[in-house]
């Protein structure tokens with residue numbers, strides 16, 4: 001009940017949207033299963049809001065089609081789509097009370113008074129605001145307004161819920177609480193949801209799947225773990241989590257492993273490139289281990305990369321420490337749990353060691369002539 | 370926690386006091402001016418209206434209840450209601466068009482609203498007489514085109530009066546509504562649509578309530594201006610349509626009946642105040658906030 005059942009609920013097929021000469025969405029495909037929460041993650045201006053507006057019917061695509069629950073809604077106006085939207089600014093009606101806002105959708109559908117009252121009470125208790133029904137919305141805190149916006153969207157029992165940066169106006173602690181609470185609530189009611197954010201932690205916390213968007217296209221669509229562990233493109237790698245990246249040229253390739261000459265030395269990575277190709281080699285900081293004395297014991301291990309350098313900074317961050325190591329003019333980032341870096345000091349010689357299997361390699365986007 | 374504990378007494382004790390003194394301070398000049406220039410003369414007017422030859426008397430008010438003067442009051446109300454109604458019907462959509470316009474079009478539209486305010490009402494009323502006279506521009510054109518055989522009587526009709534009044538007072542309807550419409554958050558309309566409201570329903574349930582403060586300001590302004598208009602009825606219709614204002618002027622300037630003029634003035638003032646109070650009340654009960 002709490003997991004998506006796999007049946008497609010929202011189908012976005014090859015949708016393009018242009019504003020004048022600007023192509024804001026370029027042949028986007030996305031299928032959201034019933035009960036699934038898919039997050040659109042991407043930098044400002046990549047088209048996240050635009051894609052949501054197309055699903056809500058607040059804008060119409062130039063090409064492609066959108067279907068909700070098997071019905072083609074590409075040209076259906078928003079008020080006949082039954083799609084709930086929680087806007088970034090909440091867009092609560094300032095002339096109505098909390099209950100008036102939540103009742104709005106049912107009232108315009110002409111439902112009888114008692115039914116509306118019951119639905120409002122039920123929805124307000126769902127978001128734990130049952131005691132605030134008669135308040136003016138301007139007399140609410142940001143977190144409470146956010147819940148009213150959610151309750152208003154839920155009250156009409158929409159096919160799909162759309163959230164446009166719905167939590168970004170909240171301060172950090174409240175936002176993290178709301179992420180967990182909202183995720184639980186959505187699972188409870190089995191809602192299909194599309195969630196927009198440019199906060200990667202929020203996306204990783206909340207989503208069944210994440211669509212990383214860039215320049216009006218979906219770069220990668222995957223569940224959070226895959227996205228983090230196996231970023232398909234350099235853009236995804238840079239946008240989700242931290243990484244160290246160095247450029248280089250492929251020296252040799254064999255059996256799905258490439259050897260790359262870089263300023264920090266010769267590195268190996270899993271990938272298929274012809275010798276001579278310009279590439280970018282990358283790794284996550286938590287995979288880099290710091291070995292203080294460079295007289296390594298694992299001398300000939302071909303499954304590991306090794307870089308010798310000098311510690312530039314040790315940054316204590318509570319549960320972990322970040323170590324910046326300089327080698328060949330590049331700065332490599334390592335992350336050690338707890339006080340694992342207690343005996344390291346800036347200026348010390350250090351050797352970084354990490355598995356080839358956790359080394360990414362991508363074509364160098366800037367090397368094109 | 371500690372932060373609030375330290376701050377609470379400070380804000381709780383000194384802020385309201387400061388605010389009160391500040392408010393009084395800012396209001397002081399306006400209060401003095403209003404007291405000297407309005408309250409005092411109006412008090413004198415009130416006194417004059419009940420001062421008969423033998424002390425206190427309501428005789429002048431009695432004269433205002435004769436059929437003729439009831440007709441005069443009716444004329445004023447009719448002029449005000451028609452002008453306000455038509456100005457609203459034209460001005461409300463115009464305010465939206467203005468808010469929606471961009472760039473040069475918007476500047477041009479705003480200029481057509483503001484520039485007439487710079488011209489005296491007498492100039493504008495005369496302009497209408499030039500347009501509407503039997504040998505005026507409209508009739509000349511109609512005759513030249515052969516659309517009519519003889520000049521149509523337009524000036525000194527009620528139609529001319531209302532058309533002129535609407536034209537002259539329209540900016541006072543559009544500007545306050547425009548000020549509110551320009552602030553309207555379009556995401557609210559989007560939100561209403563996603564909740565199932567058709568454009569018409571969203572308009573009635575969201576746009577109208579949120580623009581109500583502007584509507585009320587515009588209606589109150591145009592109503593008070595047109596119920597007390599003097600130049601417009603004098604120049605565009607004249608003797609055939611006596612209003613409270615023209616009656617007051619005649620009483621003071623021609624008939625030398627200051628007590629009667631004062632009584633009519635008090636009635637006009639009462640009507641205007643009632644209209645303003647009513648709209649303020651509507652604004653509180655139905656408007657936003």
Ligand SMILES: Nc1ncnc2c1ncn2[C@@H]1O[C@H](COP(=O)(O)OP(=O)(O)OP(=O)(O)O)[C@@H](O)[C@H]1O
Pocket residue numbers: 019024042043044045046047048049050051198
């Ligand atoms: N109505 C419009 N007219 C013209 N251009 C628009 C319109 N709406 C959006 N755009 C443009 O489309 C692009 C994508 O906008 P969109 O709002 O979808 O981005 P976003 O990914 O939601 O960004 P953000 O994270 O800043 O909200 C932007 O370059 C924006 O300027």
Ligand SMILES: [Mg+2]
Pocket residue numbers: 048049050164
């Ligand atoms: Mg956006």
